[in-house]
Amino acid sequence: MTEGGRTPVATNTLADVFNVLRRRPDVEAPNLQAWDATDRLLLETAAELGVRGSSLAVIGDRYGALTLGALSVLAPATLRVHQDLVTGERALRLNAAELGMSAAEPAGGGYVQLPLGAELLSGADTVIMQLPKTLAELDETAAAIAQYASPDVLLVAGGRVKHMSLGMNTVLERYFRSVQPQLARQKSRVVLARGIKPAAAPARFPVVEHLAELDLDVAAHGAVFAGPRLDIGTRFLLTFLPAMKPGRRAVDLGCGTGILAAMYARQFPAAAVTATDQSAAAVQSALATAQANGLADRISILQDDALSTFPEASADIVLLNPPFHVGAGVHAGAGLKMIEAAGRVLAPGGELWTVFNRHLPYLPALERHVGPTVVEGQNPKFIVTRSTRRGPRA
Ligand SMILES: C[S@@+](CC[C@H](N)C(=O)[O-])C[C@H]1O[C@@H](n2cnc3c(N)ncnc32)[C@H](O)[C@@H]1O
Structure with missing residues (x-):
């Protein structure tokens, strides 16, 4: 486990959460935001799909929008999160504290920050993910999900349309039984992937x-x-x-x-x-x-x-x-x-x-x-x- 937080039952709306998010200790500037339309779309899609109460893993959260948003609107049974950047991990903790969501409260759910691997993903039935920049990163992440998550896992992945490519579907199809891109909303798109293929390709990283x-x-x-x-x-x-x-x-x-x-x-x-x-x-x-x-x-x-x-x-x-x-x-x-x-x-x-x-x-x-x-x-x-x-x- 890296550092993490336990959280009292949240009553915030997504707007409450997004309004307080900041990027620090990452660089801050008026043209740099701590969340984007994809974060909102991912959480709204997950809510529409009825994933409340799930064993949820979040991957690629930038500054806490997905984690703190999920705690607020999806009430997961467990919430594990992986962020590649230490700046993102620190920003999540600072934002959680700002929202009063970091007090130790074992009964109230919370989040745990973990490296990409078994502890993050074992038994997860839902994964919410900001699509990464490169196909190689997507490949490594999808391989880890295939290796450790529940065989019936639902992956709700999304990105800005301009950063997405058909190659992403191809990578996901190597690991998941069904891969369904959804209609774009506000220049973001969600891809739903369901169920691990029995003979999914093994991880090959590094x-x-x-x-x-x-x-x-x-x-x-x-x-x-x-x-x-x-x-x-x-x-x-x-x-x-x-x-x-x-x-x-x-x-x-x-x-x-x-x-x-x-x-x-x-x-x-x-x-x-x-x-x-x-x-x-x-x-x-x-x-x-x-x-x-x-x-x-x-x-x-x-x-x-x-x-x-x-x-x-x-x-x-x-x-x-x-x-x-x-x-x-x-x-x-x-x-x-x-x-x-x-x-x-x-x-x-x-x-x-x-x-x-x-x-x-x-x-x-x-x-x-x-x-x-x-x-x-x-x-x-x-x-x-x-x-x-x-x-x-x-
Ligand atoms: C242009 S790459 C250079 C990578 C490598 N040195 C090379 O020459 O191939 C810049 C690197 O800086 C890292 N980086 C960016 N901001 C950083 C920060 N605040 N602290 C530590 N590393 C950072 C990035 O993750 C990236 O790996």
Whole structure:
């Protein structure tokens, strides 16, 4: 079990719940919302289908809309929830507390936050899910449902129409006896899938592929950035590896599959490397990548939001290929948050090496939060910078 909450019997309407939802500790901005029309449609559809009192699992809840909404309008007998991002898990707990829904009250139902696996899904008769971004993530999730949930399980999955594809139905058809897309409502659509196929395909994650250009085995769970492939920004940053500081304590911040961690560990045999990411799929992938390359004793993993649990001045070098997509929108806030975190965690004289798209406004932030910043290289798409942590301010 990760962290969780017990909840008194809820009397909130969906509007009551949605009105108080916030995204923190994830980036907040006026154009970024904590729930969407799909959350509402999923819960309304589940209510129409009469799933009240079910043994319910929620997968892919962003900030608590599905979990807290389900507690309010579906009164499940049990409610287990899996979110890939630690920011989403923390936001759910904060939102639950805001709604007065986190007090320990064993008689009143509640929710438990769990990793994707047996504890989350065993015996579940209903699963409500925000469809993931990639088919690989959907594949891994559907395989887990097929492996552990009740054979007659009902899956109520949904997404924004513009992010959905026929390939999603194909993936679900591998595992479920019936897959029925519903009519779209307010640009969202629900797909109902029922009953596990007796010979459903076995889980095949993490996939491991050999990256010949790096001579590295890369392991990837379904939800991880770039899958088992090498991102072009990462490839560019790696060309600067020989120029990097041989730090004793190195951090791969936003590690994804852990390629940067593995390559740094190989280049600098005296370094202890921490690979950290907000995504559970990412840190599990980075662990599997380290193991696949005989580096498990050199690389430790930690799921965390932008180094929030790392002490100040505890790293000599940070490697960063920051995201620039926050949810479906494009927003630089996520990258800025990571730059600020690197500045806090680097020891004076330590270095942050980062790669980013040329149009992103990161240079002033690197100077402000870390220190003197040199552009080490650029190509038509990316800039690679080295920022040296300035000493303590007087
Ligand atoms: C562009 S990907 C880079 C992945 C990997 N380093 C690589 O080079 O392939 C950015 C990564 O940052 C992670 N990330 C985004 N926001 C984060 C945060 N607040 N804390 C930790 N990781 C975060 C994402 O989950 C994603 O894995």
